[in-house]
Amino acid sequence: MKRRRFFQTLMVAPAAPALLAQQAAAPPGPANRPPAEDSKIETVAADLAGEPVLHFFNAQQFAALKRLSGILLPPINGSPGALDTGAAEFLDFLMGESPADRHQIYRLGLDALNAQARKLHGKLFAEVDAGQADALLAPLRQPWQYDPPADPLAHFLITAKQDVRTATMNSREWNSAGAGSGGRRMGGTGLYWNVL
Amino acid sequence: MAAKDYDVLIIGSGASGGMAAYTLTKKGVKCLMLDAGPLVDFNRDRVLKPVYELPYRGFGKPGRLTHVLQANEFNANQWVDETQVPYTHDPKEPFNWVRVRMIGGKSLFWARMSFRLSDYEFKAKDHDGFGENWPISHDDLAPFYSRVEPIFRVSGRKEGYPQLPDGNFIEDNSPDSAAVKRFSAAANERGIPVTKMRRSLGQGQFASSFNLLLPDAMATGNLTIVPNAVVRDITVDKNTGLANGANLVDRHSRRELHVKARVVMVGASCLESTRILLNSGIANSSGVLGHYLHDQFYISQSVQAVMPEARGGAAGRGFGGGGYIPRFRNLKTKEKNFLRGYALDFSMGGTPDAKYYPLYGEALQKAMDADRGAGFSCTTMGEVLPRFENHVSIDKNVTDAWGIPALHIQCKYGENEFNMAKEAIATMEELCHACGWEVLTRHDKMFPPGYSIHEVGTCRMGDNPKTSVLNKWNQSHDIKNLFVVDGSSFVTGGSQNPTMTILSLSMRASEYAAEQMRAGNV
Numbered sequence: 241m242k243r244r245r246f247f248q249t250l251m252v253a254p255a256a257p258a259l260l261a262q263q264a265a266a267p268p269g270p271a272n273r274p275p276a277e278d279s280k281i282e283t284v285a286a287d288l289a290g291e292p293v294l295h296f297f298n299a300q301q302f303a304a305l306k307r308l309s310g311i312l313l314p315p316i317n318g319s320p321g322a323l324d325t326g327a328a329e330f331l332d333f334l335m336g337e338s339p340a341d342r343h344q345i346y347r348l349g350l351d352a353l354n355a356q357a358r359k360l361h362g363k364l365f366a367e368v369d370a371g372q373a374d375a376l377l378a379p380l381r382q383p384w385q386y387d388p389p390a391d392p393l394a395h396f397l398i399t400a401k402q403d404v405r406t407a408t409m410n411s412r413e414w415n416s417a418g419a420g421s422g423g424r425r426m427g428g429t430g431l432y433w434n435v436l
Numbered sequence: 437m438a439a440k441d442y443d444v445l446i447i448g449s450g451a452s453g454g455m456a457a458y459t460l461t462k463k464g465v466k467c468l469m470l471d472a473g474p475l476v477d478f479n480r481d482r483v484l485k486p487v488y489e490l491p492y493r494g495f496g497k498p499g500r501l502t503h504v505l506q507a508n509e510f511n512a513n514q515w516v517d518e519t520q521v522p523y524t525h526d527p528k529e530p531f532n533w534v535r536v537r538m539i540g541g542k543s544l545f546w547a548r549m550s551f552r553l554s555d556y557e558f559k560a561k562d563h564d565g566f567g568e569n570w571p572i573s574h575d576d577l578a579p580f581y582s583r584v585e586p587i588f589r590v591s592g593r594k595e596g597y598p599q600l601p602d603g604n605f606i607e608d609n610s611p612d613s614a615a616v617k618r619f620s621a622a623a624n625e626r627g628i629p630v631t632k633m634r635r636s637l638g639q640g641q642f643a644s645s646f647n648l649l650l651p652d653a654m655a656t657g658n659l660t661i662v663p664n665a666v667v668r669d670i671t672v673d674k675n676t677g678l679a680n681g682a683n684l685v686d687r688h689s690r691r692e693l694h695v696k697a698r699v700v701m702v703g704a705s706c707l708e709s710t711r712i713l714l715n716s717g718i719a720n721s722s723g724v725l726g727h728y729l730h731d732q733f734y735i736s737q738s739v740q741a742v743m744p745e746a747r748g749g750a751a752g753r754g755f756g757g758g759g760y761i762p763r764f765r766n767l768k769t770k771e772k773n774f775l776r777g778y779a780l781d782f783s784m785g786g787t788p789d790a791k792y793y794p795l796y797g798e799a800l801q802k803a804m805d806a807d808r809g810a811g812f813s814c815t816t817m818g819e820v821l822p823r824f825e826n827h828v829s830i831d832k833n834v835t836d837a838w839g840i841p842a843l844h845i846q847c848k849y850g851e852n853e854f855n856m857a858k859e860a861i862a863t864m865e866e867l868c869h870a871c872g873w874e875v876l877t878r879h880d881k882m883f884p885p886g887y888s889i890h891e892v893g894t895c896r897m898g899d900n901p902k903t904s905v906l907n908k909w910n911q912s913h914d915i916k917n918l919f920v921v922d923g924s925s926f927v928t929g930g931s932q933n934p935t936m937t938i939l940s941l942s943m944r945a946s947e948y949a950a951e952q953m954r955a956g957n958v
Contacts, residue, residue, distance in 0.1 A: 285489070312796050330493060338498040381794045386879035402791055403495075410493040415486055430510040432485040436474050436538065 287412070292329040296336040296343075301350040303366035305331065308353070308397075309404045311373055318417065322404050325411035331403060349396020356393065442468040442660070443953065445682060445697035447667050447712065450541025451935055452703030452922035452942040454645025454653075455584075459946035460701075461658035465953065468695060470665040470684060472704075473537030476544075478641075485510070503532040505887060514538075514545070520837045524844045531845040532886035533707060539663055540646030541705065542889065543935070548636040548643050549760075549781070550590040551932035552581050552601045556767065560928045564766065564775050567822050570927040571899045571908035574601055580940035588643050590936070592634035599777075600631075600762040600932070608632045614754035615743060615784045615812075615871075622870040623761065628863070633760045633781060636935075662695075664688060666838050669716040670700055672915070679718070679918045685838040699917045699949055699958055703942060706924040707828060710894040711843045713920070714830050719895070719912045725905050726829055728822040728893040729847050730929055733882040735816040735857060739864045740788050741873040743810050751809025756785035763819070763931050765859070773855040778818035779931040780864060786811040792876045812873055816860045819931045820885075821852050822893050847885045857882060890934050892926035910945035917958040921945050 294302060309322035309331075322328070335346055353376065357365040361372050368376070379394035380401060388395045408414060444460055446453045449471040457467050487494040487509075496509040504515050516535035525531045536542045556563060558570040558577075578601070585604040593609075594602040610632075612620065620630040636643035653659040664687035671694065673680045681696040702709045710726050713719050720726075746755040763777035788811045793803050831844035857880040865878050885891075898904025901913035910925050912918040921942040923934050952958045 314797055316798055316801050334492065334495055334498065337492075342498065377796065380796050383794055384792050384877050386881045398791070401796055405790055406495060407493055410487045410490075410495075412486075412488040415488050429484055429486045430508075431482045432490070432510050433513040434481050434483065435513050436476065436481060 285412075287326075292326065292333065294329065294332045296332045297346070297350065300354055300364055300366075301347065302328065302332060304350045304353050304357075304364065305346075305400070307366040307373070308377075308400060309408075311370075311377070312401055312404045313408050320408070320411075320413045320417050322408045325408045325413040327404050327407035327411070330407045330411070331400075334403075334407070345392075345396050345399050348392040349400070352393040352396070440696075442466050442695070442697040444468070444699045444701055444949070445470070445695060447670075447682065447700070447702045448541060448704035448709070448922070449539045449645060449650065449661065450536075450703065450705060450922075451543045451546075451645055452705075452938050453701070454540070454543065454649035454703075455939045455942035456701045456703055456919075456921050456946045457653040457659050458645075458649040459943050460950055461653040461656040463947075463950040464656075465658060465950055467653070467659050468697060469659060469661045470667055470682070470695070471537070471539050471541070471661070471663050472666045472687065472708075473539065473541075473663065474687075475539045475661075475663045503530070503884075503886070504534050505532065505883065506534060506889075521842075522834055522836060523842050524831045524834055526846065529846065529848045530884040531847050532884050533843075533845065533891075534886065534889045535705070535708070539650070539661065540642075540644045543644040544642060544646055546643075546889075546935055547933070548638070549933040550585070550588065550592070550603070550634050550636045550936045551762075552603055553577075553930050553932060553937050554599050554601050556599050556763070557928045557930040557932075560776070566775055568896075568898060568903070568927055571897055571904075576908075577937070577940050577944065580944045581936060584936060584939045584943060587648055588636035588936075588939070589638060590634060590636050591632075593632040595629065595631050597629060597631070597762055599764070599767055603634065603936075605634070606637065612759070613757040613784070615746070616757045616759055618871050619782070619784075619812075619867065620759070622867050625870075626863075626867075628761060628764050628867070630759050630761055633758065665693075666836075666840065667704070667712055668692075668838070668840050670702070670712060670718060670918070672716075672718060677915065679915050685840070687838075690838060699919070699953060701919045701921055701946070701949065703921045706891045706894055706922055707843060707845070709920055709922055709924050710828055711830070713895065714828075714843075715841055719905055719914050719918060719920075721914050722902055722905060724824070724896065724903060726894050727824050727827040728896050728927075729826045729828060729845070729885075729891060730820040730822045730893045731885055731890045732888045732929060732931055733816075733818045733820055733849055733853050733857065733885070734888045735818075735861070735880060735882050737789075737813050738816045738861050738880065739812075739814050739868060739878045740792050740876045741812040741868040742788065742807050742876060743784065743812060743871075743873050745872075746810035747806050749808075751785060755810065758783035758785075765856075771859070773859065774852045775821065776819040776852070776856070777931060778816055778856055778860045780814050780816055780860065782812065782814035782864075784812050785809050786813060788813070788876055812868065814864055816857065816864070816880075817888065817931050818853060818856045818860065818882075819929065820849065822896070822928055823850070826885075828894060845886075849882060849885060853882070854880075890923070890929060892923035892929045892934055895920045895924035896927050897925045898927065909948040910941060911948070919945050919949055 306328040309328045313322040315321035353365045379397050443466045446456050446469040490509045501507040555574050558573045561569045582604040591608045592605040623630050665684040668683040670682050679700040761780040765777035787808045826847040828843050828845050830841045834842040861880040895905040897906040910919050923938050
């Protein structure tokens with residue numbers, strides 16, 4: 241019924257006077273409504289209707305990434321944190337789409353993080369306490385260098401620090417909370433170019 | 437048949453092609469302009485979107501536009517798709533060929549930094565013995581710079597620097613902030629000049645051939661523009677040896693067509709023009725076509741610092757602004773480790789990126805909040821020496837989406853550039869310390885060649901037909917009715933953005949061509 245009304249509306253739209261003139265008689269049915277009332281069809285984005293299906297990381301890697309993301313960017317001053325915005329879930333999707341060199345950074349780094357946690361504390365990174373986790377993230381307290389570190393764990397942590405921030409601050413939840421910085425790349429709005 | 441002969445065929449609609457059309461049509465010359473891209477409707481082809489609605493949350497589609505570091509997920513479609521128009525290079529020696537195909541070309545998106553070259557560039561060989569001089573001097577080009585600058589509404593502060601000639605400016609008399617004054621004082625004490633950025637204000641949202649040149653050319657009734665026309669090659673009359681038109685492929689239908697003209701002016705951008713000439717097999721009796729590729733090396737955010745007194749919300753009270761340091765090395769003194777020089781542009785008032793802090797979580801956020809608006813950063817732009825071995829050629833094994841052979845680019849920086857970069861960063865760090873600012877980080881790692889989008893030199897001009905492709909009028913030594921009017925004609929590039937020089941050369945060459953046509957010489 242809605243579909244039928246939609247096409248009826250199109251037929252009386254000002255953009256189609258020639259077509260209207262060709263009609264021999266008005267079709268039977270309810271009276272036409274003004275276009276403004278009828279032409280609104282609301283949709284929602286898929287990520288508002290469904291849950292992410294994870295493909296890229298194995299269970300241990302994903303658990304470590306999720307824990308890490310919550311530490312890297314917790315909720316601060318009313319802004320949602322990485323866990324609230326599904327940053328780890330988004331990164332699982334992004335890594336699945338990424339070239340092999342990015343796969344290596346994440347997989348080797350997360351495996352190294354879990355291996356370190358197991359070696360020092362007999363647990364996976366997702367299970368260590370806050371103090372233990374902080375100690376494992378020591379490479380993030382080193383001064384920034386242009387060239388990525390040779391150590392896979394340090395390389396991964398530096399990469400993840402940036403990626404988790406971007407995934408969080410460019411999320412719908414961050415924007416809805418009014419936490420957007422206004423920047424085009426961080427939670428803001430920009431001019432998107434259609435395919436030319 | 438609608439097809440007809442035109443006086444001049446112009447290939448490309450950016451700064452150089454647009455200026456050729458602007459100049460020639462006003463002299464009554466009938467021009468046909470071809471561009472490989474569409475005419476963009478900026479209201480229809482761009483839409484406002486929040487970043488969370490983009491498929492990749494602003495990260496961009498992984499693996500797309502790997503050479504275009506300027507691209508983001510919003511503007512990805514404005515750049516040439518590398519899968520559609522590929523090029524090749526040694527994997528160990530990347531070249532970032534950044535391209536735009538649409539009416540107006542790259543002039544729609546440039547950073548608008550608007551400088552003249554000086555005789556330190558035009559007569560560089562006289563100064564330090566390296567390479568070749570241009571066949572022209574600043575005096576030859578000055579009248580054209582002076583006419584171009586008002587069209588683009590260049591603002592700046594007149595300084596009288598010999599290495600950065602003043603222009604026909606809209607005077608920028610805005611006061612410097614306290615932070616800029618402090619930085620300038622520290623620089624001046626060391627003999628380093630600091631001035632206002634020189635920038636094209638343009639009109640409305642653009643400073644482009646799209647809005648400043650092509651509308652005037654169209655208004656003459658002498659310009660016909662064909663969008664989506666991908667030029668395969670330039671054709672030559674076998675009897676006369678003169679260029680007589682070009683073969684093109686329609687971007688959408690891939691239908692092949694030939695257009696005819698009395699004179700051909702190529703302004704498709706440095707490397708695209710060179711590719712067209714190489715694919716045409718013309719204008720290369722010298723053997724230097726495609727050689728001497730150079731640009732400017734760029735190191736962005738080469739020094740990141742924080743102004744301590746601007747911390748904690750004090751920023752904004754005199755801590756904003758920025759400026760430009762023109763080349764100051766190797767003018768009256770001689771550096772031990774490198775020839776030529778570099779320029780720097782700096783800005784204050786931003787907030788350093790999170791990656792520069794050795795922190796995370798709440799501690800990171802607190803530090804960034806405290807430093808909001810207290811940041812200092814600079815970009816280094818260094819002159820690259822033109823070398824024969826840095827060159828492009830045709831890769832016969834790779835073609836683009838229209839079956840046109842692709843370009844192979846072989847280009848790398850050398851010791852001169854690396855030494856210059858090290859010295860530039862050390863100097864900038866010293867200035868920050870002298871101002872009492874805390875240097876968060878510094879690095880001297882250049883982007884790959886091509887990043888600056890200032891590639892020049894592959895059809896260089898000169899008086900000697902054995903060592904140059906063009907004469908001093910941007911006219912082919914081999915084919916007198918063929919002109920190349922873009923940055924490929926440069927002999928040296930200096931450290932200045934090349935756009936004002938490209939525009940001025942194109943205006944000068946176009947006036948010369950019109951006169952030669954009137955006199956019946958071409």
